[in-house]
Amino acid sequence: IDCDEEKELCTKYKVNAYPAVRLLKRGNEGEVISTRYRGKRTRRAIVSFAKKAYLPPVTHLQLADLKNFKEVDNIVIIAYVQSDQESVLLDFKATASLHHQDFVFGYVTEMPIADAEGLKVPSIVSYKADGDNRILNGPFGVPEIETFLRVVKDDIISEFSERYIETYMSKSKLTAYIFVTNEEDGIALRRTLTSLAKTFQNVITFGLVDAVEYAPMAKSYGLIEDVFPALVVHAPMNDNVFLYKQGKAITAETTDIMLRTILQAKATNGQVFGTEEQDHSSH
Template sequence: MHTARNFALGLLAAAAVATASDVEQLKKDTFDDFVKTNDIVLAEFFAPWCGHCKALAPEYEEAATSLKEKDIRLAKIDCTEETELCQQHGVEGYPTLKVFRGLDNVSPYKGPRKAAAITSYMIKQSLPAVSTLTKDTLEEFKKADKVVLVAFFDAADKASNETFSKVADKLRDNYPFGATNDAALAEAEGVTAPAIVLYKEFDEGKAVFTEKFDAEAIEKFTKTAATPLIGEVGPETYSDYMSSGLPLAYIFAETAEERKEISDLLKPVAEAQRGVVNFATIDAKAFGAHAGNLNLKTDKFPAFAIQETVKNQKFPYDQEKAITLEDIKTFVDDFVAGKVDPSIKSEPIPETQEGPVTVVVAKNYNDIVLDDTKDVLLEFYAPWCGHCKALAPKYEELAALYAKSEFKDKVVIAKVDATLNDVPDEVQGFPTIKLFPAGSKSEAVTYSGARTVEDLIKFIAENGKYKASVSEEGEEASAAPAATESTTSEAAKQTEDHDEL
């Protein structure tokens, strides 16, 4: 009897351990006190049915455990139960992550949704924009993240101090910044003030900036030196490469050994183009479907391609040719010189436009979307996207309303299959809806509201040149969270062996 009772108690204790969490679940009556009593809090506003929230959960738990010892707390709020609290904090989609330094200092979380990235981001957020360093704290600070920057300048050099602080304020989400005016410490590190040393866990270990302290020059140095000579594209690094402003050269290979072999082979090219083109390997077994997004075949590796990230142009290297140092050098040099034409993937232009929604493809994109005389609402969709399918009948209704209104020649409701057509716009999830106003096509406005006909009409009326508003007929569509599905190819969606970037 006692044995059975002890066994039962043991099971309960084990269950308690298994369910123990370092993520604090907050409610309306506990939220304010928790935020006030902790210096910094990362809060996740979620819904139990949300697929992206479920994917985030184990990463969030792991980060919470890592950060607890640093007195950085992670919390979560169930918005299906705490609707008022979530509305109060402007939550429109799930998951929404916000960084709280008290109730009045709130900023969006801007990092990837992986444990290591969350941990790194929050450590940087917990530090001052510039940490004051001494000989006793420098070595520990060097290990604060994969990349840290330390400025060495004289105490009287206020101009260098102010410039460095300005850069630190701008880039604090990306890197920890430290500074010291200890001349002996500068000498020990092999530099003469004023100077900046970027310490990193890869490549040559550090890079030194000794030019005049100019904010733009420091930023350029930082972004170049902080990027591995030949890095790796994956879920934690993809967004950084896309936002770097530099073209990205992909090296696709199926094994780690082959990726290293090709990286070593192409290292001279990467060194010659450092700061001009970023180079990175990508696991073709896990992310081979991404090759299709670069207009490469998805079943023939190794492969090489360059993506012009700003214009979203693709330059695939002929997969029938071997990857040699000489040929890749010529290909990259020609790309930099503007001698390589981009590859454009496009469906055929429709012979006739059937239905009220105008079908856009890459070959007619400029003619329709960039028509300066019309307000164009464009949906970027994927055939496999469930949210896109749910939107389709409402979008058809919206298009029909404008087609028979006085604005039929001034407003275009259009859609493009972004998996089959190369578009110049950055699309990070499906569906993405943008309005391109007449007369100011470069100022496209991204829609983030509820996907109802009524709200889309308001959006067009408020942001279009013609302030075009039409009356909705029939029953009003119900409001739904503006959820999106991350971009990936159909092959990646349907094959469990492939992950999305």
């Protein structure tokens, strides 16, 4: 909508800065309800916002629904409960209603489904697009569910922002920067490297960096322009920098070799990993 042409409409929906996104839906009595989007201006984030608005606060799932529902959004929360565990289900539904704009929620009451998933009942599972799934085993109430949601909302590979630069520059840990130019590469590399990020989370901070927005940062680490995705490891304690060979596919195996070599103090400043020679010498 061009707000210069449709001033009255934009005023009606309180649009006073651009670009702006509003989600409009019909209420129970036919009225139009406008919801302001305040998230990131990316396709993935906006689609996620629309899905949460479209779906009910919590969905009762059958076996046929489960596989697709797990993948309907970036984070999907599913409770596995027995049909007679009414208080547990009420607590879950109440929490889901409060956090409907943050997560997609569903629940299962068929015990064969929980058994097939290898889960105790009651339990809650967060299914994440990056594969960092987590489980909350019962018994639990609203406080425990709230704590669980706060934990699963954080990504082990966080999106880099200058606002949190102190986190990435801590001298007590290494920092692994994953530079990407599109969401697809970011999603794929999160899946590839999340397991490693969890393994090394006490000694390495991982960040996903927009290589377009932070092009000067990529250049400062010696990266070649327009050859992305790329991986850089920075050691804030001595300002050493280690590179993954640009143009070569970033794999978990080679990244693991790279990180272990650096942590064992066997790498030299400026060393490039991902070449056959480096892979062989690092074993």
